[in-house]
Amino acid sequence: MSETAQQSAAQKMLGTFAPKLVSLTDDVLFADVWERADLAPRDRSLITIAALVAGSNSEQLPFHLNLGKQNGLTQAEIVEAITHLAFYTGWPRAMSAVAAAKQTFEG
Known part of the structure; x- marks a missing residue:
């Protein structure tokens, strides 16, 4: 699988332009908030x-x-x-x- 296919939607959209926003989107919003059990x-x-x-x-x-x-x-x-x-x-x-x-x- 290519590197592009493994990228998140945020990475594809913003690339290295806004790396902190990408990180927050991937690591906090989708990997934490969206995964909460409540x-x-x-x-x-x-x-x-x-x-x-x-x-x-x-x-x-x-x-x-x-x-x-x-x-x-x-x-x-x-x-x-x-x-x-x-x-x-x-x-x-x-x-x-x-x-x-x-x-x-x-x-």
């Missing part, structure tokens, strides 16, 4: 997707939608969560998020 990965994914929608952080959404799928979230659950969020976070944010979800599930 919330299941599926629940963490749902919370993260909701936070990204609420914060209008659509650039991070495709990664987390795919991770949510891997963690057991269904298309129906993600669409329902985004629909619910439309009333609390704003219609444009929900429309952008559901478009990203459509691409994730149909792409």
Whole structure:
């Protein structure tokens, strides 16, 4: 396997440009926080997707939608969560998020 195939998403995106941020992402966020036992990965994914929608952080959404799928979230659950969020976070944010979800599930 090549070195590139073994790199994390953060390493691929940022390389050596921001090594501390890559390290925190890989070693603290994903190797520690995401692995804590008090919330299941599926629940963490749902919370993260909701936070990204609420914060209008659509650039991070495709990664987390795919991770949510891997963690057991269904298309129906993600669409329902985004629909619910439309009333609390704003219609444009929900429309952008559901478009990203459509691409994730149909792409």
